[in-house]
Amino acid sequence: MKQDTIAAIATAPGESGIGIVRLSGPQAISIAGKLIKLKQGKKAAALPSYTIHYGHAVDPKTSKIIDEVILSVMKAPKTYTREDVAEINCHGGMVSVRRTLEAAITLGARLAEPGEFTRRAYLNGRIDLAQAEAVVDIIKAKTSDSLSAAVNQLKGRLSGELKEIAESIKSAAVEVEANIEFPEEGLEAAGLKVTARALSSARERLKELLATAGAGKILREGVKTSIVGRPNAGKSSLLNELLEEERAIVTHLPGTTRDIIEEGINLEGMPFVLSDTAGIRESSNLIEKKGIQRTFNSIESADAVILMLDGSEKLNKDDREAAKRARGKKALIVINKSDLKQKLEEREVEKLLPGVKIINISALKAKGIKELKKALRRLVDERGVRGSEEIIITSLRHKLLLENAVLSLDNALESIKKGMSEEFIALDIRGALDHLGAITGRVSSEDIINRIFSEFCVGK
Ligand SMILES: Nc1nc2c(ncn2[C@@H]2O[C@H](COP(=O)(O)OP(=O)(O)O)[C@@H](O)[C@H]2O)c(=O)[nH]1
Ligand SMILES: [Mg+2]
Structure with missing residues (x-):
């Protein structure tokens, strides 16, 4: 053509x-x-x-x-x-x-059309699909860490690793397939053991890649962090302090924040998306109730929660409700208003979310904010986000295909263990290879390719 x-x-x-x-x-x-x-x-x-x-x-x-x-x-x-x-x-x-x-x-x-230049680069074989996707990630990178993850992917680090894994699966498959074609020679039990070992080690490598997907999502989308607590604890004040601008309305009236306000900040190269939420309390006001429901939803989808308490007040049931909702999440407890006389009992606070770090701040006087930022950044450090040279799975599409490849290998290994016929084993091995091939675009349907390139801007 x-x-x-x-x-x-x-x-x-x-x-x-x-x-x-x-x-x-x-x-x-x-x-x-x-x-x-x-x-x-x-x-x-x-x-x-x-x-x-x-x-x-x-x-x-x-x-x-x-x-x-x-x-x-x-x-x-x-x-x-x-x-x-x-x-x-x-x-x-x-x-x-x-x-x-x-x-x-x-x-x-x-x-x-949008992305057509890069699409041609892909169709003409200069880059594969995973590399083309990296181009979008580079353009959309929010921080230097997300940029370097994308640049690594464009350089073909991911594609190279996948190719190696696919090769090792292929050589294991050859033995199985040979036995289907020449059954009279019989597949030695020892040969099958070698196949199984090769498949298991390929599976391990895929699992290692998958283990980076959490970090990858964060690099791409940011750490979703909800600031929650009872009304008037100072959540909106903290948001403004972290953003260094008067983004949210702050008043002495409880229930001021009704809708969730989302803003991004960058902490040492890691993107965070902060949500300031409506204060949690029992309310009969319809608008406020809807706002509080949104707060609960926000906590559920958050990667991290900042539970804010008012140090100048005693702990109450609203605080306990907020803590209950945050249970099981990566969290920090922030005791605000350290400039006022403290009535909050730290011993009771410790019991709210056991093991969670407690930080004293004053959002009003900008005290303790640095320490809070550090602690927040460290919450995700535990996930081992490095971003620099590591191969990181940043795309949901890649993650799902890797999971499917692992599943296919699981099935193949299971079939070997059960002594099933070679046809079954070969089918699953081929399935695994197809899933891996779909990541780089070796096997991909037209509409998946269309969807990927529609994310581009015109001129790229
Ligand atoms: N003294 C003192 N007042 C604060 C502090 N942080 C917030 N406030 C005040 O507490 C009230 C409620 O603050 P706001 O940020 O709207 O709380 P929210 O309802 O949790 O969003 C306002 O009058 C703030 O000025 C603080 O650290 N110290
Ligand atoms: Mg508020």
Whole structure:
């Protein structure tokens, strides 16, 4: 099938230093050549790969100059898409780049769909599916840790590891399959033992990858942290203090916060998504009741909970209810209002959530906030998020496929143990390989590929 040439604005809209129109396909360089009047009458077709050239973009309809531009020429196959690529640097701002793009379309290019450049890189075999997904993760990275996890994936670390595991499963499978084809030779019991051992060790490696998925989710989405407690404990004040801005409304009236307010912060490279919630208490006010229900839901879906108590008050049943809801979660207890005379009994607090760290702060006077941040960061350190060189499973799609691969290997091992026929064993082994193949896109259906690339922006 003859490929067409695609074009898009590759930079974010708005005013900026430069804006880039990107072209890819067999006509990319000739269209750029027609669009741009190069200095000294240079011809685009004759330009060497990976060179840049000065000129003027000219409107093909009116022959008027659109902008002063720089053309970068990159020739297949050593390009992002493995096709000929031309990039036109215009001055930033919407009009210049848009008119340059329109000119490219007039000259025969087609408007690119979201992610189509990267999709071509995948279809042309330069990167696999897991690497293409990493490109989105790089663009969307929230912190330097999430960035390095994504860059590792783009470098092919995950793909390489999966390939090795698949190879070891394949060589184990060869023996089993051979026995199906040549049953008269009989499969030695010893041979099956070797197969089982190889499958178990592949299974172990997959389990190791899966163990990083929790950390991966956090790197991608942030640690969901709910700040909960009775009304007026100072939850909204703490949120504002952590964000260093007046994000939530703070008043002396209990029940001020009705809806959940979510904001992101970055603690030593780790993204946290903080939720300020409605105070937990018995209430007959319909709006407040709905707010409190939302608080309960927020606790349930949270990765971590900050249980806030008012140090200037005695412990009450609302505090106990809030603590009960937080049980089993990664948690911190924060005793607020350390600037006031303390009435709260620490011994009773210790019994609320045994083993959970207790920190005294004053949200009003900004005391103890540093210590709280450190303790919060350490809550997830326990999960072993490193982010730098480790391979980390950040995608839910990958996680599910890995789980399915493990399941298939479990079945294969079970069949070997039970002395089932080789056909059964082989079927499960092939299943495991298919699941692994789906991660890198060796075996993938069209609509999965469509879904992955629809997450991209146009021009990438
Ligand atoms: N003295 C003192 N007052 C505080 C402190 N933190 C919050 N407050 C006050 O407590 C009241 C309730 O605070 P708010 O943040 O709205 O509590 P929330 O209902 O838990 O969100 C407000 O009047 C705050 O100014 C603190 O550390 N010390
Ligand atoms: Mg509040």
